[in-house]
Amino acid sequence: SQQGEEDPQALSIQEGENATMNCSYKTSINNLQWYRQNSGRGLVHLILIRSNEREKHSGRLRVTLDTSKKSSSLLITASRAADTASYFCATEISGNNRLAFGKGNQVVVIP
Amino acid sequence: GAVVSQHPSRVICKSGTSVKIECRSLDFQATTMFWYRQFPKQSLMLMATSNEGSKATYEQGVEKDKFLINHASLTLSTLTVTSAHPEDSSFYICSAGPPAAGEQYFGPGTRLTVT
Numbered sequence: 286s287q288q289g290e291e292d293p294q295a296l297s298i299q300e301g302e303n304a305t306m307n308c309s310y311k312t313s314i315n316n317l318q319w320y321r322q323n324s325g326r327g328l329v330h331l332i333l334i335r336s337n338e339r340e341k342h343s344g345r346l347r348v349t350l351d352t353s354k355k356s357s358s359l360l361i362t363a364s365r366a367a368d369t370a371s372y373f374c375a376t377e378i379s380g381n382n383r384l385a386f387g388k389g390n391q392v393v394v395i396p
Numbered sequence: 397g398a399v400v401s402q403h404p405s406r407v408i409c410k411s412g413t414s415v416k417i418e419c420r421s422l423d424f425q426a427t428t429m430f431w432y433r434q435f436p437k438q439s440l441m442l443m444a445t446s447n448e449g450s451k452a453t454y455e456q457g458v459e460k461d462k463f464l465i466n467h468a469s470l471t472l473s474t475l476t477v478t479s480a481h482p483e484d485s486s487f488y489i490c491s492a493g494p495p496a497a498g499e500q501y502f503g504p505g506t507r508l509t510v511t
Contacts, residue, residue, distance in 0.1 A: 318499060327402075327489055328440075328502040373439060382493060382500060383430060386440045 294390040304361040306390040308374035309354075315377055317350055318384070319359050322371045331359075331372075366396045398424050400492050402503035409480055409510055417475045417506045419446075419490030425470035426492035430500070431463075434487040446473040446490075480510040 296304050310317070316335045320328040334341045334350045334357065341348045347360040361368055371391045375384040399422040409415050419429055427448045432440040444465055445453040452465035462484075464476040473492075477484055487507055491500040 320502075325487075325505075325507070327504040328491075330499050330501065333499050378442070381445075382428065383442055383445060384440075384491075384500060385442065386432075388439050 295393075296390065297393045297395065298364055300364060300366055300394055300396050302364055304364050304368070304392050304394070306359050306372055306392070308357045308359070308387050310357075310374075310376050310385075310387075311355065312376075314352075317348075317357050318375045319346075319348060319357075320373045320375060320386075322373065322389075324370075328373070361392075364392075364394045366394050368392060369394045398422075398492075398494055398501040400490065400501045400503040402488075402490055402506050404506060405504060406507045407509070409508070411481055411510055412479055414476055414478045415480055415508060417477070417488055417490075417508075419473045419475070419492070419503050421471045421492045421501075424492075424494040426473075427470060427495070429467060429473040429490055429492040431465065431473075431475050432489045432491065434489060434505075436487075440489060443475075446475075477508065480508070482510045484508065485510045 298304055314336050316333050318333045319331040322328050332343045332348050334348050345362045350357045371389045373386045373389045375386045378385050401420045403418045429446040431443045433443050434440045442455050443458045446465045446467040448467045448470055454460045462478055467473040487505050489505045491502045493500045
């Protein structure tokens with residue numbers, strides 16, 4: 286069963302704006318990961334946040350994790366056209382690297 | 397970073413035939429690899445865990461006799477879709493990760509179309 290679930294979103298924003306997407310999950314986790322997928326391609330790992338972390342930054346990415354609410358958010362600042370992609374969060378099933386993916390957020394950045 | 401490759405990237409086959417998809421870890425050894433399936437505009441669904449030297453572990457609802465998995469070496473897992481039907485048409489993606497890395501590296505995916 287899926288443990289990581291985003292609020293299904295399709296974001297369309299102007300280049301330079303920030304994009305925020307959310308993810309909720311149902312069970313306890315060791316970590317939560319965000320991935321990007323360009324159309325018809327494989328997934329690219331963006332960032333991993335552990336259960337004892339509340340916020341993590343990587344370049345223009347900012348991830349927050351609220352374990353009390355079982356939710357996470359991904360913020361992309363100063364978006365670029367190249368950020369156009371689908372973004373998925375994923376949580377581990379049973380702590381052995383088996384991942385449950387959320388529904389995904391499609392982000393379109395308009396140049 | 398770690399690299400995972402898949403072959404072929406795209407395959408078209410006729411209904412009733414079998415198709416083999418390879419997943420390779422190029423710069424690390426992987427005792428475990430994972431196979432996912434993704435239908436258009438949907439998320440990834442974990443199909444099975446491929447274990448080097450032992451039987452694969454299948455997720456609930458995945459037919460093990462239809463999706464044969466072999467993990468013969470520490471760098472190669474294969475997924476064979478047997479007696480393929482049009483409903484098996486999908487994007488198949490594998491993943492693997494260096495031990496204790498905590499993150500998975502995904503292959504570029506294989507687009508299977510069954511006619």
